Amino acid sequence: MIWQGITAAGNPDPLAQARGSLAGILDIAILVFREGLECILVLSAITASMVKSHESYQRPVAAGVGMGFLATLVTWFIAVGIVNDLTKSMNALYVQAATGLLAIFVLLVVMNWFFHKVYWTGWISMHNRRKRDLIQTAGDKDISKRRVLFGMALLGFTSFYREGVEVVLFLQSYRLKLGGDTVFYGVLLGLLFTGVVAILTFMGHRKLPYKRMLVLTGVMLGAVLLVMVGEQAQEMQLAHWLPTTVIPSLVRFTPAWMGLWFSIFPTVQTLSAQAIAAVLVVGSYFLARR
Template sequence: MQHGVRTSRSLPSTLLLLVLSSAVMAVLVWQALTAHGNPDPTAANLSPLAAIADTGILVFREGLEAILVLSALTASMVRSGQSYWKPVGAGAALAGLASLITWFVVVAVMGQINAPALHVQAATGLLAIVVLLIIMNWFFHKVYWTGWIGLHNRKKRELTEAPVLSPTTVYRGLALLGFTAVYREGFEIVLFLQSLRLRMGSGVVLEGVLIGLALTAMAAVITFLSHHKLPYKKMLILTGVMLGGVLLVMVGESVQECQQAGWLATTPLPLGLPAWLGTWFAVFPNLQGLLAQALAGALVIGSYFAAGRLQRSRRPAQAR
C-alpha cells in the first residue's frame, strides 16, 4: 500500500520533469528547424531564437538551484507549522528585487565605459564564459550538495534553536539566508546576460528570462504549494548538459568577437562546414574558434572526472 502511495506521489514530479524537459527541448528543436542563412565568420551569427533558448536555459538552471536551497531551508519549518519560512520567503523576494536593480546598475555602468563597441562586446563575452564555467564547476563538483546548502542549514539551526536570540534577530537572520540563496543566482544571471544584451538587445534577453522564470515558477509551485519533492538531481543533470551546449556556443561567439576586435588572429580552415553549424552552435571553420571550443569542452569534462576521482579517493580515508 505504501508503495502505491509513493508511486502516486512521484507521478506529478515525473510529469513535471517531462513537461519542463519537453518545453526546453521544443524551443531548441524549433530553433534548429527554423535556423537559416549563410553565417559570415566576420559577423555576429547567434540567432535571436538561439539567444532566447540560451537565456531561458540559464535562468531555469539558476532558478532550480535557488529553489533547491530554499526548499532545504523551509522543509522542516512547513512540516512543523513554524512561521520561520515567512522571513525566508521575504528575503528571497527582496533578492529578486535586488537582482533587478543590479541589472540596471550594471547596464548604466557599462553605458559609461568609453571604449569601442567591439571591445566592450568581446570583454562581456569573456565575462559570460567565466560565469558559465563557474556555474558548471558548481554543478560538477557538487558544491551545492555538500557546501552551500549545508552552510544555509547550519545557519538556520543556529538561528531557530538558539534560546537567547530575540525574535527580531531571528527574523533578520532568516531573511538574510533567503536573500543570499536567491541573490547569488540573480547576480550570476545579470553578469552572464550582458554579453547577449549587447549583441541581441534587451528585448531578446527579456523573452528568454520570461521563459526561464515561467519554468522556474512551475517548479516552485509544485515544490512549495503542493509539497512534492521534485527529482532535482535529474533536472540539474538535464540542464547541466544543456548548459554544456550553451558554453560551446558562447565560446565560439566570444572568439569571433575577439577576432572582430583585433585581439585574436583568424586562421581559416578548408573544412566546408555546413551553414547551420555557425547559426546554431557558433562553429566556424577557423583554427582559433574550434580550438577554444575543444578546450572548453575538455575543461568541463575533465573537471567532472577529476571530481569523481577525488571523491573516490576520499572514501577509503573516511573508512579508516
C-alpha cells in the first residue's frame, strides 16, 4: 500500500492494473498463510515432546511432510486436469461457478467455529495419541523399528496433506478467474510467510502467539470469504443461475474499484449472499461459545 501510494502520488487506482491482479494475490496469500499456520501448529504439537531420546523421530515426521508436499503438487495437477477437461466439454462459466461453490463450501467449513472445536480437540489429540502409541511400541520386540518410523512419517504426511488439499480446492476457482500467474505469486507470498514462521518454530525454537495469529488471519480470511461469496454470486448471475436485481439507490455509491477489491456489487443477490455468509460465520461463533 505504501509503494502504491508513493508511485501513484498518494491516490492509487486499482482499476489501472489488470483485473484482480494485486487483490487476488493478497487473497490467495492469506488463504495459503492461514492453512500453513494450522499445519505448523499441528506439527509443533506432534514434535513438542520429541527431545533427546526421541529426537530421531523428528526426521521421519519431516520426511512425511515432504511427501505431503509432493502429494499436494500431484493433487493440484490432477485437479487442474479435471477442471480443464470440464471446461472443454461444458460452458466455462458453469465450471467456474461450480468450482467457486465448492471453494466457498470448504471455506465456510474452515471458518465454522464448531468445526474448529472438533478440530483442535479431535484432530490434534488424535495425532498426539497416535504419536504416544508409536513411541510406546518402539520398545516392543515384536514391532519393527521400520513400522514405527513409517507411522511417524504418516503423521507428518496427514498433517500437511490435509491442509494442502484444502488449498488446492480453494485455488481452482481463483485459477479460472485470475489465471495461473496470479495464483502462483499468491501461493509464493503465502509460502514465504509460512516458511518464516516454520523456521522460527522448528529451528529457532521460538514460542509464537499462534492463537492470536490464527485469530488475526481468521478475521482476514473472513474478509476473503465475503469477497469470494460476492464474486461467486456475480458469476452465478452471469451463468444465469441467479437473477440480477439491481438496487438503483446503491449504484452511485458502489464504484468499480469496490467490485474489484471487495466484490461489492449493487444487486440484491450478491449483497444477500454476503450477508448470509457473514451471519453463518458470526452465528457459529456465538453458538459454539454457548
